[in-house]
Amino acid sequence: MSAMTIEKPWQRWLIRLGVFVSMTILVVPGAWVVLTAFRQNIEILAKPAVWIPQELTLKNFQGIFGLLDTQQGLPVAQYFVNSLVISVTSTVVAIAVGMMGGYAFARYRFKGKGALFLGFMLSRTVPGVALSLPLFILWARLGLIDTSWGMILVYMSINIPFTIWLTDGFFRQIPIDLSEAAQIDGCTRWQAFWKVEFPLARAGLASAAIFAFLTSWNEYALASQLTRTTASKTMPVGLMDFTAQFTVDWAGMSAMAVLIIIPALVLTFIVQKHLIAGLTFGGVKG
Amino acid sequence: MTRFFRSPQATPYLLLLPAIAVILAVVLVPLLVSLWTSFTGYNLTKPATLFQWVGLRNYQRVLASSDFWWAFGRTVLFITIALNLELLLGLGLALLVNKITWGQRTLRTIMMFPMMFSPILVGFQFKYLFNDAVGLVNNALFDLGLIREPIAWLVDPILANFAIIFAEVWMSTSVFAILLLAGLMALPKEPLEAARVDGCNPWQVFRHITLPFLMPFIYIAMTIRSLDVARAYDMVRIMTNGGPAGRTELLWTLMTRTGYQNSQMGMANAMGYVSIILSIAFTVFYYRKLTQARTFMGGAQ
Numbered sequence: 001m002s003a004m005t006i007e008k009p010w011q012r013w014l015i016r017l018g019v020f021v022s023m024t025i026l027v028v029p030g031a032w033v034v035l036t037a038f039r040q041n042i043e044i045l046a047k048p049a050v051w052i053p054q055e056l057t058l059k060n061f062q063g064i065f066g067l068l069d070t071q072q073g074l075p076v077a078q079y080f081v082n083s084l085v086i087s088v089t090s091t092v093v094a095i096a097v098g099m100m101g102g103y104a105f106a107r108y109r110f111k112g113k114g115a116l117f118l119g120f121m122l123s124r125t126v127p128g129v130a131l132s133l134p135l136f137i138l139w140a141r142l143g144l145i146d147t148s149w150g151m152i153l154v155y156m157s158i159n160i161p162f163t164i165w166l167t168d169g170f171f172r173q174i175p176i177d178l179s180e181a182a183q184i185d186g187c188t189r190w191q192a193f194w195k196v197e198f199p200l201a202r203a204g205l206a207s208a209a210i211f212a213f214l215t216s217w218n219e220y221a222l223a224s225q226l227t228r229t230t231a232s233k234t235m236p237v238g239l240m241d242f243t244a245q246f247t248v249d250w251a252g253m254s255a256m257a258v259l260i261i262i263p264a265l266v267l268t269f270i271v272q273k274h275l276i277a278g279l280t281f282g283g284v285k286g
Numbered sequence: 287m288t289r290f291f292r293s294p295q296a297t298p299y300l301l302l303l304p305a306i307a308v309i310l311a312v313v314l315v316p317l318l319v320s321l322w323t324s325f326t327g328y329n330l331t332k333p334a335t336l337f338q339w340v341g342l343r344n345y346q347r348v349l350a351s352s353d354f355w356w357a358f359g360r361t362v363l364f365i366t367i368a369l370n371l372e373l374l375l376g377l378g379l380a381l382l383v384n385k386i387t388w389g390q391r392t393l394r395t396i397m398m399f400p401m402m403f404s405p406i407l408v409g410f411q412f413k414y415l416f417n418d419a420v421g422l423v424n425n426a427l428f429d430l431g432l433i434r435e436p437i438a439w440l441v442d443p444i445l446a447n448f449a450i451i452f453a454e455v456w457m458s459t460s461v462f463a464i465l466l467l468a469g470l471m472a473l474p475k476e477p478l479e480a481a482r483v484d485g486c487n488p489w490q491v492f493r494h495i496t497l498p499f500l501m502p503f504i505y506i507a508m509t510i511r512s513l514d515v516a517r518a519y520d521m522v523r524i525m526t527n528g529g530p531a532g533r534t535e536l537l538w539t540l541m542t543r544t545g546y547q548n549s550q551m552g553m554a555n556a557m558g559y560v561s562i563i564l565s566i567a568f569t570v571f572y573y574r575k576l577t578q579a580r581t582f583m584g585g586a587q
Contacts, residue, residue: 007385018382023396029456030399032422033411049425101305108298116302123313125569127516129538130558131313133545134320137328137336157312160305218404220520221538225546236406240524250414257407264402272398 030261037061037254044250060255076256078230079238086148086234087216090155095209097156098163103193105164106171117168120161128158128221136225146228154222159212166211170204171197210271214264235260317562324556330549344556353532353540354557361537361561365515365568368454369508375455376462376507377500383463384470394467397460405457405517409524412453416440416525443533446526450534453525454518462507469503470496505576512568516561537561 007015036044038056062068064076104110105117135154136145144150174197182192220236227233239260242253290296324345327338348354383393400408415422416439427433439445473496481491519538522528528535528543538561545554 015382015385018378019386019393022379022382023393025456026396026399026460029411029415029422030403033407033414036414045420049429051429097304097308100301104298104301108301110295110298113298116306120305120309121569121573122566123309125513125565126313126317126562127519127538127565129516129519129542130320130561131316133541133551133555133558134316134323135312136546137323137551138316138319153308153312157308160308164305214402218406220404220406220523221516224523225542236404236520239406239410243524248413248417250417250420253410254414257410260404260407261402264404268398268402269395272395 033254033257034261036250037258039251041251060251061258064252064255074238074241074252075230075233076235076238076259079233079235080259082148082227082230082232083217083234083236086151086155086232087213089148090152090159090216091209091212093152094156094159094163094212095205098160098208098212099167099205101160101164102167102169103171103197105168107176117164120164124158124161128219132222132225135222139226145226146232148232150226151223151232151234154226155212155216155219158219159215162215163208163212166208167201167205170201170208174200207271210267214267217260217264320555320558323552324559326552328551328555330546330551335552340552344552348553348556348560353535356532357535357537357540358560360535361564364451364454364518364536365512368451368458368518369511369515371451371455372459372462372511373504373508375459377466377504379459379463380466380470383467394464397463397467400457400460401464403457405520406524408453408457409521412449412456412521413440413525416449440526441530443530446530446534450518450522450525453521457521458511461511462504465503465507465510466500469500473499502576502579505572505579508572509569509576512565512572515568516565537564 035053037060038058039053040055040057040059043050043053059068064074066074066076101120105113139145139150144153178200179189179192179196182196183189187195218236219234223234223237224240227237235256239253239256242249242256291300323336325339325341326336327340327343328336379397383390383397386393403411414420416424418424418436418438418441421439423439424433424436427437437445439449477495478491481495486494516538518536519542522534522536522539523542526534528539537557541554541557541561544550544557
């Protein structure tokens, strides 16, 4: 489009300025938090404000892991492990279960198909906060409060509908002739799936998995009510530990924020191409 | 029955069985429990009250409470303002980036930046930036000589609401920008050229060709956003937790306060149902627009 439009130089500069300003607004807040994580506390609190750090430090990270004598450590390492275990397990199960569901919707005609699909999607619209109320009551009676399994189950239920939606789209894009040809050549439907359709859908499945992982990794509303102690508390819930006191530990919180953002950053970077393709094609051509 | 399960017609149902089981156990059954509780005087501190039937009293009390209506109105207003602002800014950003010929990929990566942030992190980030003593915003305004006294962004009711909307828009404008950019890139070139040859001005081209083509993309973005609009709870929880004096209270924060802090689970679940219906209403509205737009496009092709 841009090749055809004839822009005057001032228009071109205006566009560049607009893009520059927007990108600055998108980047600066996050970058400022990351920078804070590596700054000394005196500098963060300094009046007048110190804009250019004199010295960068890893003290804040050592502090939140309890490696310094001066600061009381929080069980951040344990929170990290909890988050990882809960997110990975719920993702693996949700992908397996969701893939089966997505395949069923993409390849079969059956009674109640539309209603079932709608049901799955509607289950996704229930706000986490609202769902946390009855889950809190039920999980307390079942002894699932403050357990990793309790959280894994909850995150599975959030991720399954979304995985079904995405994989349904991916399987639809694969021509059905391919698996039919394999079946004519003597494969069973099961073999045809694993040898033909699964390898073709693998990239899509990987991005669905990263989506699911990030949803669990970043979730707060449910985790904040259903976890209590180091037994199952996740990183986003742990972040609130810093605000329980009268003074907010900005440096410590920023360090923890960096720990939460790094895995998300890496994974989103890997998946970014599929992210857009998956969302638009799943939606427009579905 | 066993014969049915071995027949080929059963395959899709068997494939869907685990998914159905999980949704039943973790979403549907809890929702029924929630519905039941909303008709009881259940108080967390008195377990026996779970079976104390009070009929519609919770709903009556919720609907008669001015706190609830303030929170409800504020939530609807918040969703409406946030979604529309995100759409406008996202569309603007997509149109701008689409005009840039080099480095578009890098720009797209930068646009994804806010999407990686957990809502609780976005909340923390803006709680820090808008902090009156150490925040970036006040520091910058102060050093530029624009203010002499620190502005209490998160304490003043109007500014606190502004800060929350700002955080929400920062977090989600990218969703629109990225999807609409994908739409712009898929836009066929011929109609654009034809229109220009016929003497249409840029606004007419945008209004009659680009925008109609983008509509399905807009509705996808709107549907995705209304699905997870309640994520704003995390953000508000850490930024103001409904304060000052309840001036940023949304339905979601009011609900958790009633349920967990005041232990009035019955009341909280009644509010929960209102919030669920609200979310479903927004999602269904945009989803129907999407299917309409899709059939329209399908017919044109």
